[in-house]
Amino acid sequence: MTSSPRSGHCRYLTAGLWLAQVAVAIVFAASGFFKLFMPIADLAAMMTWPGDYPSPFVRAIGLVDLLGAAGVLLPSLTRIRPQLTVFAAGGCVLLQVLAIAFHASRREFSVLPLNFVLLPLCVLVLWGRGRRMPISARAKDAAPGRGA
Template identity: 35%
Template sequence: MTTFKQNTKFKTLITWILQILLAASLTYGGLMKLVTPVDQLAQIWPWVSQVPSQLLWGTAIVDLLGAVGIVLPKLFQIKPQLSRWTAYGILGLMLSAIIFHVVRDEGKVIGFNIFLMILTLILLKLWKSE
């Protein structure tokens, strides 16, 4: 009985760590895109100076919505299944980012997108076993 409770607590801890890591990463990316001037941001992410500003702003908003959606529903237990749907959205966002970079021959920069996909998949797997 104690082992089961310890596993449940450990799993809960891991899910919250993953949720916070995803939220922090998405918040950082979203805020960077919103508040950093394009010429400075282009030194970090060269693609931003080559796309319409609407795409940059749109991805920033989607990043921030993902950060909110992955944490708040589960935190406040108000429609917690929305966090799961947000996780699927994050998978779609990361897949879109990977395709975007591969099409632009920027395949070497997709590592972080793959990392976030893996974190999201682990999170979904942990939620499935709840």
């Protein structure tokens, strides 16, 4: 039996989607971790904008980043409500569009390349997990007495 070119294509797309999800999750998790836990003065030395805004705002953006990281990866990985990955990817797309506008308005052009790399990765996850190769939810336990 020979494998069809279509199955090879699906294998590469699946691998690409997982790579995109992991990459987005790593970048968003690192960014969120820094914004949540690093002292604002140290963070302002790395990126200028945190020094210009209230600490709760910076910390809230960090929390949004961490939630985006978890949402893009964990529902698909665990297969528990995997459609949440699509919503998280949509939120990450919106976040990147807003970040591009924010940084451009502040003339912080040096950070835009990262946003322009993350944006298509988030769009890829949104399209791939939403339309092209959605992940099915884990089957419920069939054992008697389980479930509600």
